[in-house]
């Protein structure tokens with residue numbers, strides 16, 4: 503059963519990793535949007551090239567599907583070096599880190615996905631590796647134990663995280679630059695979908711491009727998945743060409759609404775509005791009620807709802823806004839409506 507959860511929740515490549523790979527831009531010039539990040543990367547890479555040094559260690563933060571893995575690949579490609587891919591939980595002990603690091607050639611990029619999930623001991627051995635390109639290990643046991651230092655090639659760590667707040671301060675400090683990826687604007691997503699349609703050889707009209715871009719939760723991975731689903735639908739129900747009528751039918755079958763929200767989003771908002779009087783509700787309570795991992799809600803579902811202004815995180819829990827009630831077609835509670843009106847009156851007062 504294909505539903506909106508599967509298509510809209512942009513978790514890292516559990517499903518369709520080949521689609522991600524196939525559509526991944528290879529060069530910085532092909533990477534759409536995130537202008538500030540691109541400008542800064544260009545300077546960092548240019549400077550590194552002139553000094554014949556590896557690029558500084560980079561930390562990429564942001565919700566899934568916004569292009570962190572893509573950027574790591576691009577840095578390696580632009581610098582003409584190899585990319586080694588690993589992840590925080592995959593490096594189980596210090597020895598595993600040592601063998602990864604010693605396998606790198608001069609200037610290579612080591613991409614560590616989910617870098618907030620490194621084990622403590624592994625993380626601590628990474629510090630001297632990042633700072634001084636050295637790996638310290640203890641040889642022997644007890645009184646005769648000696649610390650030995652192994653020199654490494656110079657390399658670049660590109661770390662990616664969906665939860666910047668979970669990174670320890672010492673690790674964070676060792677990155678030369680931190681980039682926070684943002685949700686994409688509809689016009690940027692449109693460029694991405696148009697490019698993907700070309701690569702996948704999908705015939706699609708202008709309005710369908712707009713439609714898909716507007717409903718992709720600001721997320722390129724979601725945009726690409728929706729394109730593929732809409733294409734499948736158009737093949738079965740039409741002649742393969744994507745038209746607005748077919749795209750609308752496909753999206754409604756997937757339960758993707760006008761704002762790009764799917765069933766998980768609506769269930770979350772509906773729960774807060776209807777069962778908890780608008781909140782505040784604790785994250786773990788919501789997780790239990792929805793049978794979802796709290797961290798999935800936090801990293802995958804909530805960021806876009808917050809961006810839309812339908813959900814707020816407060817110290818006492820999650821709160822639904824008037825916008826959430828409006829979107830769900832629910833009556834806005836009187837207190838909330840009063841606050842809304844207050845804000846409008848303030849606006850008029852301020853202007854007079």
Ligand SMILES: Nc1ncnc2c1ncn2[C@@H]1O[C@H](COP(=O)(O)OP(=O)(O)O)[C@@H](O)[C@H]1O
Pocket residue numbers: 513514521522523524525526527532533534535536565566567568569570571572573694722723726
């Ligand atoms: N800026 C972009 N321009 C074009 N395509 C993008 C861009 N960012 C992401 N994508 C597409 O979205 C997919 C998911 O990106 P990815 O880098 O895997 O995200 P993340 O690692 O942040 O979860 C990629 O396969 C790529 O096709």
Ligand SMILES: [Mg+2]
Pocket residue numbers: 514515570571572615
């Ligand atoms: Mg990734």
